[in-house]
Amino acid sequence: MSVLPTLGTLFRPSQLFSFKGVHPDPRKYLSSESEIETMPIPTLIRLPLQQHIGAEAEPVVQRDDYVLKGQLIAKARGPVSANIHAPTSGRVIAVGHFTAPHPSGLPVPTITIRPDGEDTWGPHLPRIRPENATPEEIAAQVAEAGIVGMGGATFPSAVKLNLRAKYDLHTLVINGAECEPYLTCDDRLMRERAEEIADGIGIMGRALGVKQIIVAIESNKPQAIDAMSRYNRALDYTFQVKVVPTQYPMGSEKHLVRLLTGKETPARALTADLGVVVHNVATAHAVHNAVRYGEPLITRIVTVSGRGIKRPANVKVLLGTPVSEVIAHCGGFVEEPDRLLLGGPMMGQPIANRRVPIVKGSNGILALTRAETPGNEVMPCIRCGRCVQGCPVGLTPFEMNARIQADDLDGAAKIGLMDCLTCGCCSYNCPANISLVQTFHFAKGKLAEKQSRKHQAEETKRLAAARQAREEAIAEAKRQAMAKRKAEMDAKKKADAAKAAAAAATAATAQGEANP
Template structure:
């Protein structure tokens, strides 16, 4: 069987998934304190609905968006509100948060599956919103909005993203292996909301066990009204990007500056599909995450299920501490994640991994001037000119980079990966976008 892929660009970084691919998801004990960041999604941050010393229950509302794009935030535990303050953040340095002191004497809440198939689409959408579901595998776009595309762009296909093309990360892989039924049920719920009868699940071929398990689950819930197929994808980064995934599976090309709905497709991550199942069938809010913890400088790599608001330091302590030689800490994957220097930063809905990298896992060479080799043009999956964007930013002309398609760039890092001079091309793009918006 031919493996599917996109046509333009792409790179093949070392996969480095062997550390955790065979490790089952492990539930981390709840620490004594959690810090819940109020802005865990694209759009307006939550306004706290609690005050200091308030008692909260597991799954209880602690923040809501009263105006603008957003979703509510829920307490992952029973406990007491310790403070309304600020927490560390990998991008914004610090950000408003709610700190909860955990009451370990209260037993964990139990959720019992309910039949969802008789519910109306409007009810399903409300449940997805009320549970605070956002895109778990990406930038955190509110899922209920993604599930309400404009009527001018009719949708005919759902694509579930199980590619997990970033090196090191295996959280989606393990969820497909261990919770395939939840993922497929989530897909069925999404298809009912969208009113579509076709779903494709894209999984890279380096996860043959996940492909097999998902195919078995799809066959087990065969439905004459809904066609679900599992598609094996070529191992190539950034295979999991929305536009590249859509082209690989459907052959359709999303126009520049357009959303996938423009070609009749909606894309959701497999972990988001599982969260949507939990929101609808269990009425369970999104307040815990499966993340991969890897790298040569963590004592014990793992795939962990953690409560939102758990600090990096608590995770490090639980896994036995750090090894000597730590060079860099990354929140997320090595291609699109962010380097952090503070272990008190808390986990959010969009955290996919924590990487503790040794010197031989990191390129620490100093960047040099552009030599016009053109490698970044060959690597860019969007067909952009990263070298020109970088040169213009260095020359103080960031505002003039729109002509090179800077806003079509989704910051995958392929250009920086292949650059022989190790130029910070992604940082140049981010700076250009920021200055143009200002």
């Protein structure tokens, strides 16, 4: 593959396309100038087996097992799943359930490790040279390392890298937008690890077999733009750093692709249908570590921010570290936060239990004071349409909310509920403080449960019909076998009778000849 020219002729600023969204106060200044710092090993590490989209991983360790740093402790189950590795050395003290980093607060299968403080590495993954490796070898290495989308989607990265087998791919877009307020972990990573990120970008480009690569960064990150522009070559690629407007939700891959190409991804389709694959900058860094050094995904950078935090920072933490210990590392709270979130203020999840762990998709811990949060008084909807004006997908959130409140989930689905990004733009714009995005999360969950029950009922009906068909086939086979056997027995009886008659006739004839 030859070195490609930069892509300014393909994507000039005048060719950027727009979409609806919102412009919340970025508030990134709280942590944007804090260099990445490494947090000490925590007292306990809790690793949920479901840290990714797809099937949860299957544990391969037991209680009291001693594990080394980087050792595989839970294996991917199925084509859409991800391996989980020990972030440090220590002893497994439980393979059971613990509270999930999720608003439900329900316990999920979790492996708990008590670190020994030695941080002893086990065998690394075999290093490979991407210059000589095949796309299949690169994707397999990424799968072994347990890498998922680090921007929050947590889709297993190896699955995306294997899309080349199904789609005609031509472009890789690297998402460096980091559009949610407060979050600066990707910004700092690009500033401080640009060369490593660029190498990971080139590796992913080689695995996908694309012709061009674009790195998209929001305009409010000038230092990151400058750093990535200096390192715009990797392997066989020269890629362009594209400055995009500061707007939420710029980090949505479908909207980013639309902004850059003018092409809209169909509902419930993939950007790969357009020949484009999108990966996050932190994912590219993880790919670099996995391929060049054989390191699995066991750490991530987290922004700890909000006016409730004493010392906002960008912290490199071991996966499984309790949120409470990360907060303590940053000096604790200035005051009790009005809202504590895991993730950004738009799509982050409230933290009910501060002992929940940092997982692969955790990019922030926000302690927001009363002054930083909107009023809690909810008023009736006045159908002002501001939620419609802010929706980047072009939906009518107030109408979906009305149908959901009327328990008409199917009606809400008909007008676009399943196309909703749950990005929070509608809630941000709502003057009545209606928690629209939470309502849509709930409705999607209920629809998924309903569809699951329907699928289960249909599957049960199918299995019952199949069983009945089998039983009828067996019964028919038995009837046919019995009929055949009866026919054979009747034929045998007739044959025996005929034989006996013939024998009797022969005997009579013989006797008549003997006595004329």
